Amino acid sequence: MSTAQTLYRKLVQSHTVSVLDAQTVLLFCDLHLMNEYTSPQAFAGLHDKQRGVAMPGQNVAVVSHIIPTHAVELRVINDPPSALQASNLKRNCERHGIPLFDTNDRLQGIEHVVAPEHGMVRPGMVIICGDSHTTTYGALGALGFGIGTSEVEHVLATQTLVYRLAQDMRIRVDGVLPPGTTAKDLVLMLISRIGAQGARGFVVEFCGSAISALSIEARFTLCNMAVEAGARGALIAPDAQAIAYVLQRAPDIRAAWHSAALAAWAGLQSDAAAHFDVEHVFDASEVAPFVTWGTSPDQAIAIDATVPNWAADGPERESTERASQYTGVAPGATLQGLAVQHVFIGSCTNGRIEDLRAVAAVVGSRKVAAGVRAMVVPGSGAVKQQAEAEGIAALLQAAGFEWRQPGCSMCLAMNDDVLAAGVRCASTTNRNFEGRQGRGAITHLMSPAMAAAAAVTGHITDVRTLGATP
Structure with missing residues (x-):
């Protein structure tokens, strides 16, 4: 029996706390991102049960969805329900010692932009958030996916998640993107070809010469929109470009940690004999705007x-x-x-x-x-x-x-x-x-x-x- 594994299976195995049944594991989560609209009920449930947050330092919160974007120096959320969401998030983060990018923080932004640009996302991590576009982090070889409010509460309390395993899909794109086309055009083409449910139940691994040629920011776009084909996750094996991106933004990875990280990340790729349940192959030259x-x-x-x-x-x-x-x-x-x-x-x-x-x-x-x-x-x-x-x-x-x-x-x-x-x-x-x-x-x-x-x-x-x- 082959022991070859896909990158997805390696990430799940390395984060499995216990096997619950043939299709379900208890998964450790390296980073939990929160926003103001999916966390209030989770904190309320936590407080009702008189529980604390297990690992505050591995949780980060951002105010992003309900915030006004008018060009003013000091932002004020005038909508009462939205203002309450933001103030509740701040109060809950202060209570539990969770870092927060609040309304008027100069580095505030969308969680899926903020997290990688500050070096929070590293290859090999499992990252979850109450937002479906958490698949974005696959661009750096991290398994990211969205979760529901009840699951947010479970993660806050235990830093783990009851996780149902997905199937493996590989999408290979070779060739060169034509002038005037981008990763956004590529992913829209892919979704139009396989359909909005074409990757439902799968974690998709992107590979091929066209994928390797993409910038890291372009890979974020690709993995971000994989969920629009129904994917439960998206991955790109971390290469030298991805590792350089992370190291530039993660000043804590120094000395012995640096060599250890590089050694660990070197194995973050699908084995040559790994089995994928479904495979697709596309030619980048077919991409147009x-x-x-x-x-x-x-x-x-x-x-x-x-x-x-x-x-x-x-x-x-x-x-x-x-x-x-x-x-x-x-x-x-x-x-x-x-x-x-x-x-x-x-x-x-x-x-x-x-x-x-x-x-x-x-x-x-x-x-x-x-x-x-x-x-x-x-x-x-x-x-x-x-x-x-x-x-x-x-x-x-x-x-x-x-x-x-x-x-x-x-x-x-x-x-x-x-x-x-x-x-x-x-x-x-x-x-x-x-x-x-x-x-x-x-x-x-x-x-x-x-x-x-x-x-x-x-x-x-x-x-x-x-x-x-x-």
């Missing part, structure tokens, strides 16, 4: 393609017809030239410095088109400060973009950055569900470069035609 046309991330097409005709009668036809009615995009239509009234650049998918540099490269000396409101929301305070130091913020403001404070903002309508019904938005976020950015609002997912092109032209535009691609 991709844009969603419907209300699911898998309803996406290349910018030079047309919206497909509906499937035969059944649930899929019903969902596509409903999506078409909601977005006003019919079969056979092209997305090029479709007018937008709003552009949103930000989120845990595309709110990093590399994303903002791509936007600035496309914008150049251009201006935001008449009738378009364009917003840029950095993913964290550190990203904001860097973009300002590099002159990106000034360039975008001169072009007519709103330069905002960090936060989740218009990724989801949980704060005061909400679109009105009927407004069509070119967005760098991760979900385009009905009402995701506001009741009746229409979201088209795309890369930061494509969103920038839409902002300066006033409609969905193939960024390659502007002659200034990142």
Whole structure:
């Protein structure tokens, strides 16, 4: 019997406290991230049972989803329920000694941007959070995934999680991404090919020459959106680039710890004979700028393609017809030239410095088109400060973009950055569900470069035609 293991199995095995049954283990969690909207009930349950937090130092909290992003020096959460969530989080963190990036912390931001940029994420870790896009950390060879509120309480009390094992999927992408395309285009293409449930029940390992060529920030984007194909996790084996990224941000890894870390990380790859339950192979040369046309991330097409005709009668036809009615995009239509009234650049998918540099490269000396409101929301305070130091913020403001404070903002309508019904938005976020950015609002997912092109032209535009691609 082969003892070869996938990277996923190695990570689970190294964190298994006990085996509960053939499909379930008690898993130790190296890092637990919390936000203001999934933790209140967990703390309440903990306090009702008169329990404390087992390992406060391995928990970190961030205020991100409900926070306003207006360009003001001192932020105030005016919505009473949201303000209560933030104040409860602060009180609970103070009570239990948990580090908190609070509302007006200069380094506050989205948890999935803040954690890796401060060296909290290292290869081989298990990281959980009450947010589905925790898969982001797979870019550094860490197993990250979202959990529910009751599980948050269990982790706070024990630093462990009752975990049901997933299956293994490998997605290989070889070749070179064409000019004008990015990791966002790649992942939208992959999701459109395998479907919104194509990776359901699986942890996906990405590999291949095209994946190795991606920057770490691009890998964050790829792993972040793997959950939109139903994946329970996403992984990329840590290479020299990933290790360098971590070491630059983790000053505690020095001397003997440095050599020990490198030795441990060297084994974080799938064995050559490891078995994957499902495998997919794609060619990077097939990637074009991709844009969603419907209300699911898998309803996406290349910018030079047309919206497909509906499937035969059944649930899929019903969902596509409903999506078409909601977005006003019919079969056979092209997305090029479709007018937008709003552009949103930000989120845990595309709110990093590399994303903002791509936007600035496309914008150049251009201006935001008449009738378009364009917003840029950095993913964290550190990203904001860097973009300002590099002159990106000034360039975008001169072009007519709103330069905002960090936060989740218009990724989801949980704060005061909400679109009105009927407004069509070119967005760098991760979900385009009905009402995701506001009741009746229409979201088209795309890369930061494509969103920038839409902002300066006033409609969905193939960024390659502007002659200034990142």
